[in-house]
Amino acid sequence: MGFEKFGRKSYTAQTKVAEFVDRLAQGEICATRCRSCGRIYFPPRADCSFCLGDAMEWVKIPETGKLASFTRVYYAPAGFEADVPYTLALVNFGDVKVFGRLSSAVEESTIKIGMDLKPIVLEMPDGQITYEFIPVEECGR
Amino acid sequence: MGFEKFGRKSYTAQTKVAEFVDRLAQGEICATRCRSCGRIYFPPRADCSFCLGDAMEWVKIPETGKLASFTRVYYAPAGFEADVPYTLALVNFGDVKVFGRLSSAVEESTIKIGMDLKPIVLEMPDGQITYEFIPVEECGR
Amino acid sequence: MPKDVAIIGVGQSAFSRKYSGSVREMVFEAFAEAVRDAGITPKDIDASLVCSAPEYDKQRSPAGLIAEYLGLNPQPTFVLENICASGTSGVRVAYSLIKAGLHDIVAVIGFQKMSEISSAESQERMGRGADIMWEAPFGTMMPAYYAMHAQVHFARYNTTEEDLALIRVKASKYGAINDRAVFRKELTVEQCLSAGVVSSPLKVYDCCANADGASCLILANAARAKEASSQPVWILGLGAASATMNLTGRQFLDGLQVTRLAARQAYRMAGLSPRDVDVAEVHDCFTIAELMAYEDLGFAEPGRGKELIREGQTYIGGKIPVNVDGGLLSKGHPIGATGGSQVRTIVLQLRGEAGPMQVPGAEVGLVQNIGGVGIYSNVIILGR
Amino acid sequence: MPKDVAIIGVGQSAFSRKYSGSVREMVFEAFAEAVRDAGITPKDIDASLVCSAPEYDKQRSPAGLIAEYLGLNPQPTFVLENICASGTSGVRVAYSLIKAGLHDIVAVIGFQKMSEISSAESQERMGRGADIMWEAPFGTMMPAYYAMHAQVHFARYNTTEEDLALIRVKASKYGAINDRAVFRKELTVEQCLSAGVVSSPLKVYDCCANADGASCLILANAARAKEASSQPVWILGLGAASATMNLTGRQFLDGLQVTRLAARQAYRMAGLSPRDVDVAEVHDCFTIAELMAYEDLGFAEPGRGKELIREGQTYIGGKIPVNVDGGLLSKGHPIGATGGSQVRTIVLQLRGEAGPMQVPGAEVGLVQNIGGVGIYSNVIILGR
Numbered sequence A, B: 001m002g003f004e005k006f007g008r009k010s011y012t013a014q015t016k017v018a019e020f021v022d023r024l025a026q027g028e029i030c031a032t033r034c035r036s037c038g039r040i041y042f043p044p045r046a047d048c049s050f051c052l053g054d055a056m057e058w059v060k061i062p063e064t065g066k067l068a069s070f071t072r073v074y075y076a077p078a079g080f081e082a083d084v085p086y087t088l089a090l091v092n093f094g095d096v097k098v099f100g101r102l103s104s105a106v107e108e109s110t111i112k113i114g115m116d117l118k119p120i121v122l123e124m125p126d127g128q129i130t131y132e133f134i135p136v137e138e139c140g141r
Numbered sequence C, D: 001m002p003k004d005v006a007i008i009g010v011g012q013s014a015f016s017r018k019y020s021g022s023v024r025e026m027v028f029e030a031f032a033e034a035v036r037d038a039g040i041t042p043k044d045i046d047a048s049l050v051c052s053a054p055e056y057d058k059q060r061s062p063a064g065l066i067a068e069y070l071g072l073n074p075q076p077t078f079v080l081e082n083i084c085a086s087g088t089s090g091v092r093v094a095y096s097l098i099k100a101g102l103h104d105i106v107a108v109i110g111f112q113k114m115s116e117i118s119s120a121e122s123q124e125r126m127g128r129g130a131d132i133m134w135e136a137p138f139g140t141m142m143p144a145y146y147a148m149h150a151q152v153h154f155a156r157y158n159t160t161e162e163d164l165a166l167i168r169v170k171a172s173k174y175g176a177i178n179d180r181a182v183f184r185k186e187l188t189v190e191q192c193l194s195a196g197v198v199s200s201p202l203k204v205y206d207c208c209a210n211a212d213g214a215s216c217l218i219l220a221n222a223a224r225a226k227e228a229s230s231q232p233v234w235i236l237g238l239g240a241a242s243a244t245m246n247l248t249g250r251q252f253l254d255g256l257q258v259t260r261l262a263a264r265q266a267y268r269m270a271g272l273s274p275r276d277v278d279v280a281e282v283h284d285c286f287t288i289a290e291l292m293a294y295e296d297l298g299f300a301e302p303g304r305g306k307e308l309i310r311e312g313q314t315y316i317g318g319k320i321p322v323n324v325d326g327g328l329l330s331k332g333h334p335i336g337a338t339g340g341s342q343v344r345t346i347v348l349q350l351r352g353e354a355g356p357m358q359v360p361g362a363e364v365g366l367v368q369n370i371g372g373v374g375i376y377s378n379v380i381i382l383g384r
């Protein structure tokens, strides 16, 4: 249990990597690394498809990444109607890529593939917890 | 539309044989007969799988049939909880067999495979319409 | 007797009432075991089939997700569904893909995670595995359909509730020694007979339990099988048939015509007969289903299946040991995983690796797997 | 060039916004047409595959129901699912069942009835065809995923919204003359560019419409094909691949690696190259998908697909006519029926029976069918 708190609307409660949500609540966005072969996985997983090992450790993803692609969504699937428009994004952090949303505060015209982004944790009014990406400039660096 | 009125809980609204429900409302339980090859189908259908024809006519099923099998259900699937216990039955009318429920008034100990049964139409308080089987003795013959 | 396609690896998660992880993690357990058993790596696998029934968990198109989690991209993968017979339909299709020359090694993955919804909800879904227009509106469910078969068998052949109880007692004896089974208690005839009625005449212990679980089989062509495995188990015979979904279309209810047809095909392809079978796994989702299988597979004449169980002939040491791993009744029935688990049991038997459940010297084994109430049947004959 | 398995009959229901009957009745339309086209009877069919994605209508395990309605009992039948690529996976499996010698004639049936639920609900289900743990919780849907591919293609190759509009204009031209299509209006570039944004940069007319529909293909081995049909269309090449369900696992987004891999396999098996293809059906669920297909299938170099459409080379009379039946964009996209419909179009083209959509003298045709956002891809090469 625990994973039902992830995202606007979760479809899974049980997973061996539910600790992701606890770490998220502490402000950390983590991948998992296989203790046997060293491979790093995002989305995090409990099992290594390369060496078939199941000993994993949590590792924080890098501070900043680059926007790989995005889209501004104006028409939402059932359950997400209240959020439109919102921007989906894929961000490349080097070892891993991360899928999520870009902060709704970012103007669409300022979004450029390759721009530097930083993930932040977002707690929603209904208790759901997620992350989103914000431009590096805006976080005061 | 129209077929959503059939049974305790219908899962299909649209069918070319929705007229079955209208006929049910008039007290008739009908099969369909292929105008090309003469085959009779229950459940009724709009198409003949033998000759691939789609010209069908409605024919009433015989007055009485014989119980082919039954079971008294004490544990219901979601949506049918209020009905337990109820008795499901398969009745052989010669040209066709018909699946449905045996009247809940019938004592389980009196049910015998091979007994004569007659179908009657049943309108439910919520407006749903269905049929059930009753012993021939009980309908005053 | 063709020896073109073999099973070179088998795996199964423990079947449980409630698996505490996600579907992908549960599948991984069975997959890792099968891959290690086959002595290969995921990259050696040319295609995967995922056998599962939808709507029990929320993930749609699980083939793509599972291929990703297991490291089986970019190889082709797809979902195959025949409800409870999905796993053995997977074997049939994997056999075809290999025999047709499209692939050398194929993984057949089965899973079901049923604990995310309530039992009444799962019965509702099973009810919608029958005709939603003409049967489901009456409140149908699997126990009721099989109960209707039992009523006819009882009336025609004087089979009794005690006969069914004897089948469950056997299942419970072997379930108790199978550490992958969900139900590990031994039961007595009295316990079975005094349990509450689910759908007359079937009582609680006549019914298998829903379960969470996964299975995995690795199939290979002859060249790769001989190279990878010291003990390939060959697919000697395959049979498959379907019946009308509506009971109104069935000719009789005291047996399953689909199994008779599938068995005939499988025996013919293998050049074998029922008496050549040393050990069998049959689809005992309900006790009556095992009894009908005795007859439909030719282990007994029609109506005489009850004698086999009364005489103990389907125990280890009997004429034809059946479900000596506890069957679906004690192992549990995680729909998409069931067929693969049955095949795994026979593979272990033919390799002599079945431990306390071993049938001594077993050389030919048979699997019968049913989807829905006799809608689909697959029969597979395996040999060393 | 193998000539072992042929398509001897094709059928399709009209695709519509809202079919007024039940699933079984809709499927019957496609089936009856295909059986008549093949000049056989249902009893000649040895097995059927039903290709469909679950949860759009309430019937579970539709294979059993459909086999009953079509008179295909007691032959084996099962459900095959690769979301939008289900139909062509059906062709791959039917080919294998025949080539493996298990069956002589197999029917591949595809259907989807999407009008029983709302458009937002169907997008939610499509969203759950992506990873429900790591992507669906953000509110994903098909247009958004393809839009993310378009953004990269635009940024890397200076492809424009006008290029995508040109693809839709072509689709609308052919949709207008296809009486089985759901969208029959011709569109202008201006209309396409001024439509509302669904998911930037994709606008309303960049997206295909959900539709209700059914398709059916009858496949046969060489002996039966030559006996039944005066114009069998042969399966010359087959390719299939998968990619990670999560976008995080993809190496690039300006094309689909799955199509590149599947195409390579299919060309190799057929001994043909892209320039041998006379007519193609590609999976244009979105305009950007067709543009990427030009490049992934080798009809254009990476980044140069836009030149093909700017020059009109994918119209009838051009170098490589693509989707000259209107494609998914105008025909509509009833998920499980789509692959079969694509194959039907190519079969009619190779027989010279495509009417106003005919590409003169077409001898080799290609079908590319995608499941999800580049999760699955099948490529099939057909020839006279």
Ligand SMILES: [Zn+2]
Residues within 6 Å of the ligand: A034, A035, A036, A037, A038, A039, A048, A049, A050, A051, A052, A053
């Ligand atoms: Zn590792």
Ligand SMILES: [Zn+2]
Residues within 6 Å of the ligand: B034, B035, B036, B037, B038, B039, B048, B049, B050, B051, B052, B053
């Ligand atoms: Zn007829």
